[in-house]
Amino acid sequence: MSSPTALPLNIIFFGSTGTGKSSMINMLLGEDRALTSSGAKGCTFNNNAYPTTIEGKNYRLYDTSGLDQGSAGTVISKDALRKLYHLVRDLKDGVSLLVYCIQGRPITDTLERNYEIFYDGICCKSVPIVVVVTGLEDQTPDMDAWWKENDTHIESRNMRFDGHACVTATLGKKVKGVFRNQTEYDSSKTALRNLIVKNCRSNPWQKDTTAWFTTVANWLYRSLRSEEDRVDPLSTDLFEVLKQFLSDKDALEIVNQADMTAPDPKS
Known part of the structure; x- marks a missing residue:
């Protein structure tokens, strides 16, 4: 076999x-x-x-x-x-x-x-x-x-x-x-x-998708600070982007875990 x-x-x-x-x-x-x-x-x-x-x-x-x-x-x-x-x-x-x-x-x-x-x-x-x-x-x-x-x-x-x-x-x-x-x-x-x-690693480095993307979003927000480089406020833009291909719940979870304030999807 x-x-x-x-x-x-x-x-x-x-x-x-x-x-x-x-x-x-x-x-x-x-x-x-x-x-x-x-x-x-x-x-x-x-x-x-x-x-x-x-x-x-x-x-x-x-x-x-x-x-x-x-x-x-x-x-x-x-x-x-x-x-x-x-x-x-x-x-x-x-x-x-x-x-x-x-x-x-x-x-x-x-x-x-x-x-x-x-x-x-x-x-x-x-x-x-x-x-x-x-x-x-x-x-x-x-x-x-x-x-x-x-x-x-x-x-x-x-x-x-x-x-x-x-x-x-x-x-x-x-x-x-x-x-x-x-x-x-x-x-x-x-x-x-x-x-x-x-x-090349034979044992790949892995993270849960939501946790990983949250980490990346946080890093980008902290590290790319100039007005030329970043969308401000990132929180609202991030939520608007994510809800285009995720449920509101999942999009809110990522934004909230990234320690950002998201808009109320019912408003």
Whole structure:
């Protein structure tokens, strides 16, 4: 009698638009299934999940965008909250790894903020996190040179990682029937697969959906304080968002557990 198939391990790919998240997922899948975009608004954060198998283990790769990319340039928009809740609900089986995708460019405040939102705010510093640096196809033969030059700066920004890989996620143009970046692309695919296998938790970190989303909402409210970044008052907006896809009772439970004052649904 065969043993039951293990549940896929959930991996969240996050980072700003244009950093190659979808391209890396396609590289792991071996086919173009995840939408890619270079536009300012991007085409991710629909919580798209892609199943795949690496070295005999089942994984589910989540393609997301940073919460700093709301349609109006705000972090805690209604749309972002709605999609965040769906992401938390879909991850009821837990999270095994965070993959932060960045480009090989100077370190910015936005990079640090996205790190904090996903690692601290969403996953409570309880999930392994790795970083993948993209856009390094022209830094041959040593793509890892970027990391050697910037790891100290990254650490000074209080960003800690369990592992890293410097890659190219594009094959480039064909020249005489051969893709320009084929060699770098193949080595990048191997490096990314090895990074996932080495750092992915086999026992996922899990929380009850309501408790988890409450924790995330509290963190966002406490940590993203500027007028530019937050919807104010968050409590009313949060209730209005949640009751679009939850019962009033469940929406009130989340808002109340988040220590926020909700409106009376009967009024």
